[in-house]
Amino acid sequence: MELGLEGKKALVIASSQGLGRAIAEQLVHEGAHVMITSRSEEKLAKVSASLREIGKGTVASFPCDITKAAEVKALAAHTAKSLGGIDILINNAGGPPAGSFEMLDDDDWIQAFELNLLSYIRMIRAVLPYLKESGGRIINIASSSIKEPIPNLLLSNTFRTGIVGLSKTLSQEFAPYNILVNTVAPGVIATDRIAYLDHVAAERAGISREEIxxxxxxxxxxxxxxxxxxxxxxxAFLVSEANTYMTGSSFLVDGGMIKSI
Structure with a gap:
């Protein structure tokens, strides 16, 4: 299947590692021009060099703390100028700390809101003018907790479901511009985030991470x-030209783990 991603301009958030990096790599492989970003310039330099070896799409990088409104605006403007526009936005962010209700204070809630929901809102606001020009694609990365809450991950359970409400509403508001908005929710994918959660679960249970x-x-x-x-x-499929009619939907990538319909 021809995805039609060659020459598309994509901004992939939190892309120096984990799912963000994997998405950036796949888009570059398909011939897209990709802007990667994270807070670490050192990590960005290493990932940029690695992605450029793929030899198809081009790669640029720009450091950004996505909890800072001014930095989000600067990232969007720099991306549009460097790539000549923006066709695709991949909203992504590291997960908030584990914890139950009585373990979390106001600062925990505020930080999680700014990282895992408000950053998505700000980023969409910043790139919307460019997406209107191209009839673009927005993917909001969430978690399998949008279908089934995960024990001891109250912050994630709360704000990831907020992402679904955001995506569904914006899919309707942005449809006149032919902008497609979808949520993609990972289950247990082998990333540093999952290694951290396995470590936390192992400590709580008093067993090894391997047993977890x-x-x-x-x-x-x-x-x-x-x-x-x-x-x-x-x-990559959802942001491609192969997808022209799916919007406002949530897609689980979880190996069948979530049993709800």
Missing amino acids: ETKRKQTIPLQRYGEPEEFAKVV
Whole structure:
């Protein structure tokens, strides 16, 4: 299938590692021009060099703390100027800390809101003028918790479901501009975030991380963790010219783990 991503201009948030990096790599492989970003210039330099070796789409980078409104605006403006516009926005952010209700104070809630929901809103606002010109694509990365809350991840459970409401509403508001907005929710994908959560779960249970991994895999019908590349391929399809009619939807990439309909 021809995805029609060659020459498309994409901004991928939180793309120096994990799912963001995998998505950026897949888009470059398909011939897109990609702006990667994170807070670490050092990480961005290493990832940029690696992605350029793919030899198809071009890669640029720009450091940004997505919890800072001024930096979000600067990132959008720099991306549009460097790439000649923006066709695709991949909203992504690291997960908030684990914790139950009585463990979390106001600062925890505010920081999680700014990172995991407000940053998405600000980024969409900043790139919307460019997406209107091209009839673009927005993907908001969430979590399988949009369908089934995950124990001890109250902050994530709360703000990830907010992402779904945001995506669904904007899909209707932006439809006249032919902008497609979808949510993609990873299950257990082998990233640093999952390694952290496995470590936390192991400490709480008083067992090894390997035992936690074994138990987790038993809850997944495919009996394994997903690979970042598998997740990235779903995102690439949704932002491609092969998808012209799916908008306002939420897609689980979880190996069949979530049992709700």
